[in-house]
Amino acid sequence: MSDIQGYDLVLKGGTVLDPANGRNERADVAISGGTIAAIGPDLATDGAQVVDCAGSTVVPGLVEGHSHIFQDVSKVGAPADEAHLRRGVVAVADAGTAGASTFDAFRKVVVDANEIRVVNFLNVSVLGLIDFRFGELLNPDTLVVEDALEAAANHPGIVRGFKIRLSEDVVGHHWQALLKKSVSLAEQAGLPLMVHIGETEEPVPAVLDYLRAGDIVAHCYTGKPHGILADDGTVLPGVMAARERGVLFDSAHGKSNLSFEVAKRAIADGFLPDILSSDTSARNWRGPVFDLVTSISKLRALGAPLDECIRRATIVPAQVLGLDGEGYGRLDVGGTANVTVLTETAEVTLPDASGNSIVAPRLEPTTVVHKGALVETTPWRGGASA
Ligand SMILES: [Zn+2]
Numbered sequence: 001m002s003d004i005q006g007y008d009l010v011l012k013g014g015t016v017l018d019p020a021n022g023r024n025e026r027a028d029v030a031i032s033g034g035t036i037a038a039i040g041p042d043l044a045t046d047g048a049q050v051v052d053c054a055g056s057t058v059v060p061g062l063v064e065g066h067s068h069i070f071q072d073v074s075k076v077g078a079p080a081d082e083a084h085l086r087r088g089v090v091a092v093a094d095a096g097t098a099g100a101s102t103f104d105a106f107r108k109v110v111v112d113a114n115e116i117r118v119v120n121f122l123n124v125s126v127l128g129l130i131d132f133r134f135g136e137l138l139n140p141d142t143l144v145v146e147d148a149l150e151a152a153a154n155h156p157g158i159v160r161g162f163k164i165r166l167s168e169d170v171v172g173h174h175w176q177a178l179l180k181k182s183v184s185l186a187e188q189a190g191l192p193l194m195v196h197i198g199e200t201e202e203p204v205p206a207v208l209d210y211l212r213a214g215d216i217v218a219h220c221y222t223g224k225p226h227g228i229l230a231d232d233g234t235v236l237p238g239v240m241a242a243r244e245r246g247v248l249f250d251s252a253h254g255k256s257n258l259s260f261e262v263a264k265r266a267i268a269d270g271f272l273p274d275i276l277s278s279d280t281s282a283r284n285w286r287g288p289v290f291d292l293v294t295s296i297s298k299l300r301a302l303g304a305p306l307d308e309c310i311r312r313a314t315i316v317p318a319q320v321l322g323l324d325g326e327g328y329g330r331l332d333v334g335g336t337a338n339v340t341v342l343t344e345t346a347e348v349t350l351p352d353a354s355g356n357s358i359v360a361p362r363l364e365p366t367t368v369v370h371k372g373a374l375v376e377t378t379p380w381r382g383g384a385s386a
């Protein structure tokens with residue numbers, strides 16, 4: 001290298017969209033030694049590798065707030081790096097696939113075996129979600145408070161919350177007792193509780209009554225019975241009231257919990273998810289979910305503004321997961337260089353989880369930078385990349 005102090009890599013000429021820092025403007029992003037060295041117009045590129053980002057949007061490395069990545073142990077476990085990192089996601093939360101009895105295995109085969117930063121919502125059932133055919137709380141004794149508290153206390157870097165699935169096929173008729181116990185457990189650990197809705201025994205406001213500010217309702221756009229909409233298509237007053245007192249809502253697409261009809265009406269009503277997540281799993285990562293960027297593309301096509309989608313897939317989940325302190329979810333000069341470049345493709349057919357589809361442009365993570373290094377991306381699993 002010459003005597004010029006050059007950058008390692010420059011992402012040139014894109015629109016930098018970083019909701020955490022209120023940035024939405026054309027700028028270059030320069031990276032050196034694993035960190036973001038500069039953000040600004042017309043940065044010097046001498047000696048640097050240059051990626052032309054003209055026409056693309058440069059965002060913080062995406063943060064996936066809800067996934068299932070307990071590969072080879074759970075029937076729903078997708079491979080973390082392949083399903084997420086290679087598709088623009090740099091940090092991911094597993095939503096209850098592991099329980100206290102399987103947590104050590106989760107650490108070994110997921111957390112330690114992947115490049116991506118992994119945290120989790122520990123399933124309140126010690127069994128976790130090993131096999132979706134058999135509800136993990138049908139035997140309510142599998143909720144062992146001491147075991148869950150011990151795992152959380154021993155692994156604060158990983159366990160960032162708890163998860164309970166409240167569908168009737170998971171909890172039988174014990175939902176109220178199990179939910180109360182779970183909220184109390186989360187309270188003792190000082191962590192949020194994520195609650196999975198859709199086919200709960202009672203309408204969702206009955207569930208919301210138990211939740212605290214910071215707790216999370218997953219699958220807010222589910223088309224299954226007992227979702228967030230009233231019969232007239234407006235968002236239920238009880239749902240709006242819960243949001244007002246700080247309960248968070250997670251879109252968590254999943255194999256069967258995104259209805260375009262519900263999402264479109266809710267978005268028109270101003271009800272965006274707090275956390276925009278994919279709920280990727282081994283059952284849906286080859287469709288209809290594919291990945292987080294495809295979930296973003298879908299909600300954007302239904303009327304959610306791009307900057308609001310990116311906020312909900314970067315800084316908001318980073319804060320909820322306690323990862324903002326590690327620099328996730330934002331582009332800070334001097335911070336770790338995790339960056340995703342999104343490029344709009346031609347229109348494609350995008351399916352929801354209720355048998356409907358829309359034709360809309362798709363966002364593709366054309367360049368992914370993880371800890372300052374370019375990641376080898378993998379093509380969209382929905383077909384030939386347009
Ligand atoms: Zn899930």
